[in-house]
Amino acid sequence: MRKGGRSAVTIRCVHVEGGEIQLQSRAEPIREAGQAIVEITRAGLSHLDAAIGQGRVDFTGVPGQEMVGRVTQVDSEQEEWKSARVVIDPLINCSQCRWCGAGLRSQCSDLRIIGRSGADGGLATHVVVPLTSLVRIPDHVDDDAAVFAVPVSRAIQAARQATIQGQTYVTIVGDNALALLTAQVLVRLNASVRVLGGHETLLDRCERWGIRHRRREEAGHRADQDIVVECTGERPAVAATLGFVRPRGTIIQMIAPRVVGDRGTTLDLQKLVDGEIRLIGSSFGPVREAVDLIATDQIDVVSLVGVRKRLEDVPGILSDPQLATGRKVLVTP
Numbered sequence: 001m002r003k004g005g006r007s008a009v010t011i012r013c014v015h016v017e018g019g020e021i022q023l024q025s026r027a028e029p030i031r032e033a034g035q036a037i038v039e040i041t042r043a044g045l046s047h048l049d050a051a052i053g054q055g056r057v058d059f060t061g062v063p064g065q066e067m068v069g070r071v072t073q074v075d076s077e078q079e080e081w082k083s084a085r086v087v088i089d090p091l092i093n094c095s096q097c098r099w100c101g102a103g104l105r106s107q108c109s110d111l112r113i114i115g116r117s118g119a120d121g122g123l124a125t126h127v128v129v130p131l132t133s134l135v136r137i138p139d140h141v142d143d144d145a146a147v148f149a150v151p152v153s154r155a156i157q158a159a160r161q162a163t164i165q166g167q168t169y170v171t172i173v174g175d176n177a178l179a180l181l182t183a184q185v186l187v188r189l190n191a192s193v194r195v196l197g198g199h200e201t202l203l204d205r206c207e208r209w210g211i212r213h214r215r216r217e218e219a220g221h222r223a224d225q226d227i228v229v230e231c232t233g234e235r236p237a238v239a240a241t242l243g244f245v246r247p248r249g250t251i252i253q254m255i256a257p258r259v260v261g262d263r264g265t266t267l268d269l270q271k272l273v274d275g276e277i278r279l280i281g282s283s284f285g286p287v288r289e290a291v292d293l294i295a296t297d298q299i300d301v302v303s304l305v306g307v308r309k310r311l312e313d314v315p316g317i318l319s320d321p322q323l324a325t326g327r328k329v330l331v332t333p
């Protein structure tokens with residue numbers, strides 16, 4: 001409903017600016033042609049949200065890259081999207097640059113990431129996104145499952161960073177939600193994948209999935225792993241990857257290490273040079289494929305649901321160092 005050109009609807013959102021995290025009420029955002037307004041029904045808190053909350057990632061606006069909702073407004077010629085249940089793909093790319101042309105949309109030269117850079121995210125009651133960001137959710141997939149689509153897309157992307165098949169030793173460092181989703185995606189390519197973690201209950205989950213696992217402190221630093229996928233960003237874990245990986249092996253870094261000020265990197269770069277080790281970053285991936293994996297029960301996401309929070313709880317927990325270290329914290333606006 002609009003009166004005199006201004007929206008009569010107010011929305012609520014978590015706004016981050018200059019180290020302050022606040023719950024705000026504001027007028028419903030203005031939708032432009034080619035955009036949709038989505039009423040958020042579920043959001044997941046990510047490592048990036050935690051990094052933004054802790055001031056480690058520079059961002060002003062509404063965080064949240066993992067969100068599910070229902071379309072409330074679209075262009076009249078796009079009525080088939082009205083009321084659709086959707087996951088939102090956080091990458092907004094131009095489709096025209098040479099990176100997009102090469103199929104590398106995550107590296108678009110004009111890239112914006114919803115809830116990360118250049119666009120407000122899903123820690124809100126409503127969000128405005130391009131129509132091209134909408135991915136339909138099959139009816140039988142509920143919001144709790146669908147909200148895992150973005151972290152599952154990250155796991156799929158990690159699997160594309162190196163040849164996982166046929167390697168003798170592949171280790172995943174971490175047992176948070178992202179690590180265990182990555183383990184489930186990678187084990188489909190290579191049964192020898194093992195997880196190193198610290199939470200007994202989460203390692204038990206690996207047992208039930210038939211994924212090899214050990215407590216991190218029990219793993220030998222034998223420099224024999226072909227591929228190490230680091231999913232924690234924690235300094236000791238990041239530093240330890242060089243003890244696990246073999247010479248000329250590959251480290252895939254899923255979470256930016258927590259490096260503060262001039263304390264330097266957590267990786268011994270001399271070892272990296274001496275061992276001729278490849279270090280690869282991995283970011284967001286194909287959300288549509290992720291929805292398919294979830295919808296066909298090829299990935300267990302339900303057992304990774306952690307505590308539930310309301311939107312008004314988020315300012316109080318976004319800077320918590322424990323956020324995103326275990327099961328997924330879900331937010332219901």
Ligand SMILES: [Zn+2]
Nearest residue numbers: 094097100108
């Ligand atoms: Zn582009």
